[in-house]
Amino acid sequence: MRAYAVGDIHGHLDLLKEVHALIAADMAQHGAAPVVHVGDLVDRGPDSRGVIDYLMQGIAAGQDWTVLxxxxxxxxxxxxxxPAELEPGLRADLSWLHPKIGGAETLESYGLHAPGDRPIDAVHAEAVAAVPQAHRDFIENLPSIYPLGEVVFAHAGIRPETQLQDQIEDDLLWIRGVFLEYDESFGPLVIHGHTALEAATHYGNRVNIDSAAAYGGPLTAIVIEGREVWQLTPEGRKPLRRDVPAPFLKYMPPSR
Incomplete structure (x- = not known):
């Protein structure tokens, strides 16, 4: 089994196109294979709308892309x-439009003016009118887990000692502590993002590919063959093996 994976994009269409060029170059040498994007397409970056358009158009054109x-x-x-509905996993004192979360930048990419600084009812009405229904349907229908060969892909991770078919979406999208601290095998190698690091890191039982594009870092693309992992670079493949973990960023996105 060979597959590619792309980390948390967060509205950076330019970075997404760059890593897809790296993937295309690797495929030219090794042959076509599926590409899995581990989620967080939107927020914080400048062009969330463009990211969604790009991915939808690629899939419609027949690209073998999975988007979580x-x-x-x-x-x-x-x-x-x-907008009044609470998101499980987000602190009750925050909202999607809070500056720490980055929803305002997403709505700005759809043409809204100052969405974080105006009454919520007006912003919501404008957002519903501005965001195409096709984009809403695309996001609503994205899968939250994708097993493939000896690997499983999920945005945040999986709950340890729980069968894949019993995982719940709240965990797959938000989990940290019990997943990040788990040292035993999960069975499949888990490829995930969600928890920003300075660089992609292989922990033996999981690989975190969120290299903090949301905060000015790079966007990571990897290739997996069996359980072996390489990071894609302009110079080619770089082995990504279990190593000293990259440090967590000083700012950790707020969650429960």
Whole structure:
């Protein structure tokens, strides 16, 4: 089994196109294979709308791309459905439009003016009118887990000692502590994002590919063959093996 994976995009269409070029170059040498995007398409970056358009158009054109749902993607969808509806996993004192979360940048990419600084009812009405129904449907129908060969992909991770078919979406989109602290095998190698690091890191039982594009870092693309992992770079493949973990960023996105 060979597959590619792309980390948390967060509205950075330019970075997404760059890593897809790296993937295309690797495929030219090794052959075509599926590409899995681990979620968080939107928020914080400048062009969330462009990211969604790009992915939808690629899939419609027949690209073998899988796009998983991230917690930010669900917050976006939930806001459009009902801005008063609470998002499980997000602190009760925050909202999707809070500056720490980045929803305002997403709505700005759809043409809204100052969505974080105006009455919520007006912003919601404008957002519903501005965001195409096709984008809403796309996000709503994204899967939250994708097993493939000896690997399983999920945005945030999986709950340890729980069968894949019994995982729940709230965990797949938001989990941290019990997943990040688990040292035993999960069975399949888990490829995930959600928890921003300075660089992609292999922990033996899981690989975190969120290299903090949301905060000015790079966007990571990897290739997996069996359980072996390489990071894609302009110079080619770089082995990504179990190593000293990259440090967590000083700012950790707020969650429950």
């Amino acid at each position: 749902k991230g917690n930010h993607d669900r917050m976006f969808w939930r806001f459009l459905r009902d």
